[in-house]
Amino acid sequence: MPDExxxxxxxxxxxxxxxxxxxxxxxxxxxxxxxxxxxxxxxxAYPPLARLGLSFVEMANPSWxxxxxxxxxxxxxxxxxxxxxxxxxxxxxxxxxxxxxxxxGFFVFTSNVDGQFQKAGFPEESVAECHGSIHHLQCSRPxxxxxxxxxxxxxxxxxxxxxxAPPLPLCPSCGEVAxxxxxxxxxxxxxxxxxxAQEERLESWLDRVDESGLVIVExxxxxxxxxxxxxxxxxxxxxxxxxxxxxxxEPQVPRGxxxxxxxxxxxxxxxxxxxxxxxxxPR
Numbered sequence: 677m678p679d680e681x682x683x684x685x686x687x688x689x690x691x692x693x694x695x696x697x698x699x700x701x702x703x704x705x706x707x708x709x710x711x712x713x714x715x716x717x718x719x720x721a722y723p724p725l726a727r728l729g730l731s732f733v734e735m736a737n738p739s740w741x742x743x744x745x746x747x748x749x750x751x752x753x754x755x756x757x758x759x760x761x762x763x764x765x766x767x768x769x770x771x772x773x774x775x776x777x778x779x780x781g782f783f784v785f786t787s788n789v790d791g792q793f794q795k796a797g798f799p800e801e802s803v804a805e806c807h808g809s810i811h812h813l814q815c816s817r818p819x820x821x822x823x824x825x826x827x828x829x830x831x832x833x834x835x836x837x838x839x840x841a842p843p844l845p846l847c848p849s850c851g852e853v854a855x856x857x858x859x860x861x862x863x864x865x866x867x868x869x870x871x872x873a874q875e876e877r878l879e880s881w882l883d884r885v886d887e888s889g890l891v892i893v894e895x896x897x898x899x900x901x902x903x904x905x906x907x908x909x910x911x912x913x914x915x916x917x918x919x920x921x922x923x924x925x926e927p928q929v930p931r932g933x934x935x936x937x938x939x940x941x942x943x944x945x946x947x948x949x950x951x952x953x954x955x956x957x958p959r
Contacts, residue, residue, distance in 0.1 A: 681934050681935075681936065682936075682946055682947060684934060685918075685920050685934050685936075685947050686947055686948050686958045688891050688918040688920065688934075689774070689891055689920075689947065689948070689949070689957060689958050690957050690958055691889070692778055692889055692890070692891040692918075692957070693778060693779055693780045693885075693886050693888070693889025693890065694778055694779075694780025694781055694782065694885045694886070694889055694890045694891070695771070695774060695775045695778055695780075695781075695782040695783075695890075695891055695892075695893065696782070696783050696784075696785065696882075696890060696891070696892045696893070696908075696911065696917070697771050697775070697782065697783070697784045697785070697786075697793075697892075697893050697894075697895070698784075698785045698786070698892060698893070698894040698895070698897060698904050698905075698907060698908045699784065699785075699786040699787070699788060699793075699894070699895050699896060699897065699904065700786070700787050700788065700894075700895070700896045700897030700898060700901075700904045700905075701787070701788060701896055701897075701898075702895060702896015702897065702898070702922075702923060702924070702939075702940065703767075703786070703788060703792070703895045703896040703940055704762075704788060704790060704792055704896070705896065705939065705940070706765040706767065706939055706940050706941045707762050707763065707764055707765040707792065708762060709758070709759075709762055709790065709792075711896070718731060718732040722735075722751070722754075722838065724750075724835075724836070724837065724838035725751070725838060733861050735751050736751075736858075736860045736861050737860055737861050737862055737863075738816065738855065738860045738862070738863050738864075738865050738866070739862070741816040741853050741855045742816070745816075745840075745844055745853045746839040746840050746841075746842075746844070747838070747839055747840075748840075748855070749831055749833075749840035749844050749845070749853075750831075750833050750834070750837070750838040750839045750840045751838070752810065752831075752855070752856050752858075753831025753832075753833045753840045754831075754833050754838070755790075755810060756810050756811075756826065756829070756831060756856075757831070757833070759790040759791060759792070759810060759811075762790070762792070763795075764792045764793075764795055764796035765940070765941060766941070766950060767895075767940045767941055767944045767949070767950065768792065768793065768796035768797075768798075769796055769797065770944055770949045770950045770952070771893065771944075771949065772796060772797050772798055773952065773956050774949055774952065774956055774957065776956065777952075777955055777956025777957055780884075780885050780886060780889060780890070781802075781881070782802060783802050783803075783804070783877075783878050783881050783882075784798055784802060784803045784804065785804045785806065785875075785878060785904065785907055786803070786804070786805055786806070786904070787805075787806055787807045787897070787901065787903050787904050788805070788807075789805065789807055789808055789809050789810045789856070789858050790810065791809055791810065791811045801877060802877075802881075803874065804871070804874035804875050804877065804878040805870075805871055805874060806859075806871055806875065806903055806904075806907075807858060807859040807871070807903075808856070808857045808858040808859050808866065808868075808870070808871055809856075809857060809858070809870070810826070810856045810858055811825065811826050811827070812824065812825055812826055812856070812857040812870060813825075813826050813829065813845060813854045813855065813856060813857055814847075814854065814855060814856075814857045814866075814867045815847035815849065815850060815852055815854060815855075815867075816847070816852055816853045816854060816855040816865065817847070817850065817852050817865065818847075818865055818867055819847060819849050819850040819852065820849055820850075821867050821869050822847075822848075822849060822867075823857050823867055823869060823870050824848070826845075826856070829845050831844075831845075857870060859871075882911065882915065885915060887915045887916050887917075888916070890911075890915050890917035890918075891917060891918045891920065892908050892911060892912055892917050892918065892919045892920065893920045893922070893949075894908040894919060894920065894921045894922065894923075895922045895923075895940045895943075896922065896923060896940060897921075897923065898923065898925070898926050899926055905921075908921070909930055912930070912933060913930075918933065918934065919933040919934065920933075920934045920936070920947070921933065921934065921935040921936065922935075922936050922938060922939075922940060922943040922944075923935070923936075923937070924937055924938055924939055925937070
């Protein structure tokens with residue numbers, strides 16, 4: 677992390693009026709979550725699926741809820757339990773503290789479906805989850821646009837076969853198997869209403885942000901699924917904002933912006949976000 681880039685990033689954060697946090701899978705790595713980068717990384721996290729020769733792209737497909745719902749819920753039930761048990765790393769609280777210190781407030785845009793920002797204390801109304809959330813369910817058909825919380829859903833997964841034991845979650849309206857309200861690959865059945873409402877709130881917030889004071893901190897968003905990076909860059913250009921991109925493998929940024937090849941915790945520590953001054957901003 678070059679000293680001059682660190683200085684410029686700290687200065688931008690010290691002078692910020694509002695904060696937009698944009699996060700991809702790399703945000704959760706420091707909490708111990710897998711980022712599913714490449715088949716080897718995915719198979720290391722899920723050996724039973726390696727034995728079946730199924731990649732993440734193949735497994736994260738809604739067709740499994742018709743073809744083999746026990747296997748589908750084995751995968752998503754395991755993830756649901758993992759995300760419930762995982763504690764967000766200190767960087768989440770540090771970003772929340774920073775955002776609360778700013779006059780224009782903060783918002784989160786994330787492709788993660790794990791609910792870690794809400795678990796760390798970010799208010800629901802200030803988070804936009806563009807790919808949905810594993811903590812909400814919908815009908816797998818779907819028979820209606822209904823979306824409901826998964827709070828009462830418990831999935832028992834056989835760790836050897838990686839299959840879920842009955843009873844599986846069912847749609848309360850038609851009795852079909854329910855599924856997470858997550859945008860999967862090749863997914864024409866996803867109900868986008870909850871995520872669309874979140875993104876409308878984000879756009880409304882951005883419309884109120886002073887062009888001269890927005891800082892975007894993007895963490896762990898890669899180019900394989902570029903949704904988060906595109907939103908960061910588009911918003912930075914539109915509102916003349918400073919973009920601080922944190923990514924250990926893909927830190928490249930548009931001209932005039934700041935990129936750091938580091939993990940979330942490493943970069944936030946160097947930028948003074950983890951240990952701020954009494955006003956909540958980097959010293």
